[in-house]
Amino acid sequence: MSYKILEKREMVPNVHLIKVDAPDVAKAARAGQFIILRIDEEGERIPLTIADYDVEEGSVTIIFQEMGKTTKQLGTLSCSDDLQDFVGPLGHPADVRNLGTVVLVGGGIGIAPIHPQAKAYREAGNRVISIIGARNEGLLILEDEMRARSDELYVATDDGSKGHHGFVTDIVKEILDGDEEEVARIVVIGPPIMMRVAAGVIAPYDVETIVSLNPIMIDGTGMCGGCRVSVGGKTKFACVDGPEFNAKDVDFDLLMSRLSLYRDEEGQALENYNKCCSGSDCKCQ
Ligand SMILES: Cc1cc2nc3c(=O)[nH]c(=O)nc-3n(C[C@H](O)[C@H](O)[C@H](O)COP(=O)(O)OP(=O)(O)OC[C@H]3O[C@@H](n4cnc5c(N)ncnc54)[C@H](O)[C@@H]3O)c2cc1C
Ligand code: FES
Structure with missing residues (x-):
């Protein structure tokens, strides 16, 4: 199963919004929960908060900042590209009650x-x-x-x-x-x-x-x-x-x-990614 990107835009430099076709996730989502996605089969799994969801449209919106290899690669995707995995909603919903x-x-x-x-x-x-x-x-x-x-x-x-x-x-x-x-x-x-x-x-x-x-x-x-x-x-x-x-x-x-435990490995992964990928034309992992 793959998850189609319905909308993609750069909100401010290096921060992107992606709306994903994920009806089952949208149906169960609550404020405070997150998803874990993988761009492709070799990809790293990264968690991102559910920034919005629309049950009728069956969509879930994520907003992310380019930090390292995976978020940078995610930033190069465009509408109608697919994500390999989009698992969620995960975590406890926020404890929302009428408090004043x-x-x-x-x-x-x-x-x-x-x-x-x-x-x-x-x-x-x-x-x-x-x-x-x-x-x-x-x-x-x-x-x-x-x-x-x-x-x-x-x-x-x-x-x-x-x-x-x-x-x-x-x-x-x-x-x-x-x-x-x-x-x-x-x-x-x-x-x-x-x-x-x-x-x-x-x-x-x-x-x-x-x-x-x-x-x-x-x-x-x-x-x-x-x-x-x-x-x-x-x-x-x-x-x-x-x-x-x-x-x-x-x-x-x-x-x-x-x-900061994996800072060296993350730096290396980003350096490798920058060396062999330009825009969405990535030739190696
Ligand atoms: C529950 C949760 C919700 C999050 N929601 C958002 C969000 O809505 N928007 C957003 O921009 N970011 C969010 N993050 C952070 C986001 O997951 C990381 O920026 C992303 O995983 C970095 O991956 P990378 O390969 O691009 O960078 P890397 O080079 O792997 O790492 C860059 C930095 O990101 C952090 N990081 C790396 N891997 C992970 C990981 N698997 N989980 C968490 N942090 C990691 C590390 O501190 C590292 O220094 C969330 C993290 C968690 C745990
Ligand atoms: S991510 Fe593995 S125990 Fe929480």
Whole structure:
């Protein structure tokens, strides 16, 4: 079985949106879940969050940043190309309930996984305040979509080219310091360092804070141990126990050190790919 690409576009440099024909995945998908795909038979399996799904159309949308060999290769595919595998939905859905006011924070490519959550939290009756951030305006994704799915939207850029000049966490702190909102939950998704900083900033306020972890994953079934993380001093497998966990319990240092375990091999794979592939004309694996 293969999975046809229905739509493909580059949203900002090196960040692509791909809509895939995958009716069974779309039917079962919930916000917070992910898929594991393989481009072809020799391909590496990579996990990507379900950024959107449409049951009627039978489609699932993923949004990814080019990081290494597989995401770079994925970026060269076009409409009507096929993916070999598209397995999911995997992981626990986000624990979406009517809680009152929920703050959703997405940094960089982390805005993609926050996007379905905004819709789900709003449909569950919450007041949704979203905060999205990027290094600069040219790298910001899904601003209009997030505005449409949120009661309030704040934008932050590191260089001040759009919205608040600074980090998303500055805005989180402002909201928590103000007396206008009683925040029931904060969901933070982005690079591990951003999630760790956010967890530290929010800790003194004692507001439930959820993060979605992105360790290296291989099988996605709890068998290989690749996605091992430490949460509350206990070993958890992000693929089956997560990917969402309570931020205050996560050992972010371990997460970050395990993410760099295969840096040499990943660098080599990318170098080989760059040497023998140009555009979509790849001659070797
Ligand atoms: C549950 C989950 C959801 C994710 N959702 C998204 C998403 O929506 N959009 C997005 O752009 N990225 C997402 N990622 C990260 C994405 O899987 C990696 O960027 C991708 O696997 C990199 O593969 P590569 O071959 O291009 O790069 P590589 O050269 O293999 O690696 C580049 C970097 O990506 C990380 N990485 C490598 N392999 C994996 C792997 N199998 N699993 C996780 N991280 C890996 C490593 O930190 C490495 O330093 C998600 C990861 C997880 C675990
Ligand atoms: S990816 Fe293998 S145990 Fe989670």
